[in-house]
Amino acid sequence: MRMAQIWMHHLGYRWKKSPRGQYVDGHKRDDVREYRDTVYLPKIAEADGCRRVWNRDGKEDEESRARRNPNEPVVVDHYHDETHFTANDRRDLRWVHDDEKPVPRAKTEGATLMVADFVSADCGWLCSPDGSLSARVLFKAGIARDGWFDNNDIIRQVTLAMDILDEFYPHERHRFIFDNATTHRKRSDDALSARNMSKKPTQAGKATWGVWRTKTGPDGKPIYGPNGKVVKEKIRMADARFSNGEPQSLYFPEGHPRAGVFKGMAQILIERGFNEQLINGLRTECKGFKCPPSSQWDPEHPCCCRRLLYNEPDFVSVPSILEMHCQARGYEVIFLPKFHCELNPIEQCWGRAKRYYRELPPSSKEADLERNALESLDSVPLESIRR
Ligand SMILES: [Zn+2]
Structure with missing residues (x-):
């Protein structure tokens, strides 16, 4: 077995997921690097020393608890993301040759359920302590179903999240971390923009610019x-x-x-x-x-x-609707740098949930899809999230 593995490497194969979709590596783009280094990382670092630190067993580290300033609220970062569960999802690891190019996803995955959620080391999936209220949103993506998850949906979801945090976790300082999608960054219709402005005032007799x-x-x-x-x-x-x-x-x-x-x-x-x-x-x-x-x-x-x-x-720096909406209630919004989904720890949570999901009996029924997806998400242990 070991010899076969060594030979596969020798022949240019790697044991990994089938490459799919159009992958663009934008890590080195100047604007992306600048945003990451001058905006994102300083914001994350700003809360160093104000967060709870967890041990491997998922308990709070006593030393760092003692070092924390008791007069400052604990900072909790809630990472947001969306993912899809598909009815026909199956194991996807295989020997992939180095020269193999990604191909667009096949359309034979069966019914799809989209899940949008928040996760933090402190609370796990964002919900009330007894689990009865949750900020999780399930969504059947696609036209003619529930439509697409747009800016209004994200505003509704974050409102739900803030309601839960206000009620059950009012003593911490909560921050929401979103990826840099255009739906998240949408600005209000009347937002400042110099794009179409004239140099001179609108001429007399003409309808004024707007x-x-x-x-x-x-x-x-x-x-x-x-x-x-x-x-x-x-x-x-x-x-x-x-x-x-x-x-x-x-x-x-x-x-x-x-x-x-x-x-x-x-x-x-x-x-x-x-x-x-x-x-x-x-x-x-x-x-x-x-x-x-x-x-x-x-x-x-x-x-x-x-x-x-x-x-x-x-x-x-025109704020997005999302930022204005959260700031109005005292919550901060941070956008991840583009092309940096690996900085979002929710990815590991999705990964863990999907490993569990793939072990469940396959079914093309939508009710099963939803039940299996929820069961998989709930299977992610809090200790693992904290790690
Ligand atoms: Zn110019």
């Missing part, structure tokens, strides 16, 4: 017109912020001869203290907004108005 969005009814669903198309409406973009935190309206105020009219990028920049002459002499944007690389920028001679405004701190 943001178009889909009109929704009281149920949050889009409204359709008689022609069957969704109805759009134009709204004002939200206020920007000066560096001192004061709001800056993008529209002329009441009492101004052009009250309510969009100011234009030049006026917005001048109000921020940029030199009037410099701004007025500047072009609206570089062709196609393809500005010269930042290494070639001269702060005295910026390339265009749009780039200047685009780089203003309040335009750079």
Whole structure:
């Protein structure tokens, strides 16, 4: 057996999962590295010394408990993720040749159940102490079933999580860690963006500049017109912020001869203290907004108005709906760097649950799929999660 294994390695095979899907390695992308090193890791490190540390047997480490500042709340990081359980899931380890390329997933996996959940070393799966209330969401993914898990679903789920934590764990400082998916990072319709702004104020006699969005009814669903198309409406973009935190309206105020009219990028920049002459002499944007690389920028001679405004701190760090929703209730949101799912410990929990799942009797019935998935998730021991 050992000789056969050595020979397989020699011939370029590795014992691993069949490669599948389109795998993109973005670990080395500059923007990803910068975010990981200057935003994500410092945020995680900030709570060092404020978290509970666990021993191998799943009990709290006494020494680190004694070192913790008793006047500071314990920080609990709840990692979020979504995964799929498929009815025909089976063992997937085999000899894979080094040259083998991933192929897209076959569509023969049978019924699929999506699970979205939070996990932490302190609480395990996020739920009330007696397990009767849980932040877990089950979802039959796909069109014509429950639809897709979108930003509204994630907001509903995190609300449930905050309700549980408020009620049962109010003395800790809870943080939610999400992956960097666009559904999670969605911004509100009126969020700041310099993308489509004109340099000058909206001309007299024309409808003032704003943001178009889909009109929704009281149920949050889009409204359709008689022609069957969704109805759009134009709204004002939200206020920007000066560096001192004061709001800056993008529209002329009441009492101004052009009250309510969009100011234009030049006026917005001048109000921020940029030199009037410099701004007025500047072009609206570089062709196609393809500005010269930042290494070639001269702060005295910026390339265009749009780039200047685009780089203003309040335009750079527009919070997502998810962040605003959680911050309003005192919860912090942290996004994992892109392409770094290995930094999310929930992956190991899914892995453990799925190993258990594959041992259960196969069934194509949806009721079995759901029961088996839940049983598998509950089979993950808290001591393992803490490890
Ligand atoms: Zn430019």
